[in-house]
Amino acid sequence: MQTPVRLLLVNGPNLNLLGVREPDIYGRESLADVEDLVRQTAGERGAEVRTLQSNHEGVLIDAIHAARLDCAGIVINPGGLTHTSVVLRDALSGVALPVAEVHISDLSAREPFRHHSFVRDVAAVHVVGEGVAGYARATRALLDVIEGSTDSAGRAIP
Numbered sequence: 001m002q003t004p005v006r007l008l009l010v011n012g013p014n015l016n017l018l019g020v021r022e023p024d025i026y027g028r029e030s031l032a033d034v035e036d037l038v039r040q041t042a043g044e045r046g047a048e049v050r051t052l053q054s055n056h057e058g059v060l061i062d063a064i065h066a067a068r069l070d071c072a073g074i075v076i077n078p079g080g081l082t083h084t085s086v087v088l089r090d091a092l093s094g095v096a097l098p099v100a101e102v103h104i105s106d107l108s109a110r111e112p113f114r115h116h117s118f119v120r121d122v123a124a125v126h127v128v129g130e131g132v133a134g135y136a137r138a139t140r141a142l143l144d145v146i147e148g149s150t151d152s153a154g155r156a157i158p
């Protein structure tokens with residue numbers, strides 16, 4: 001039997017508060033709901049998911065480095081670190097795994113300081129502003145990249 005593809009799902013600072021506060025921006029689903037959704041979506045394609053949420057940049061970076069050993073790709077919502085963290089970006093580009101960047105809210109419709117993402121150009125997949133459901137689309141698109149059925153711009157490879 002083939003070893004299943006494993007994905008790392010990373011949620012950054014404050015995403016443990018999902019479903020608890022600011023439901024008008026982030027919806028009513030909890031972090032556990034997000035993790036279940038990604039597990040189920042990946043499971044439909046025979047893939048496994050390891051999950052991590054942390055409020056500490058170094059913990060996120062260590063988990064990204066460790067993924068190099070046994071994961072085929074990373075789904076990440078870096079939270080506010082999206083807009084500040086060169087070190088997170090360096091970790092993602094350093095491990096050279098395909099990355100799907102997800103944001104629940106529409107960054108371009110929010111404050112100007114949320115418009116720039118340090119992660120954007122090291123990610124093969126971007127899903128922004130689709131609510132929690134965006135994690136499912138990001139997971140499918142990342143698996144497409146991993147399985148080689150689309151290129152990193154999402155175009156089908158004939």
Ligand code: CA2
Binds near residue numbers: 079081
């Ligand atoms: O839209 C997204 O997914 C964000 O990555 C969420 C981050 C924010 O800093 C980014 O600009 C956009 C914030 C995560 C905090 O999540 C909370 C959830 C519920 C209540 C309070 C914070």
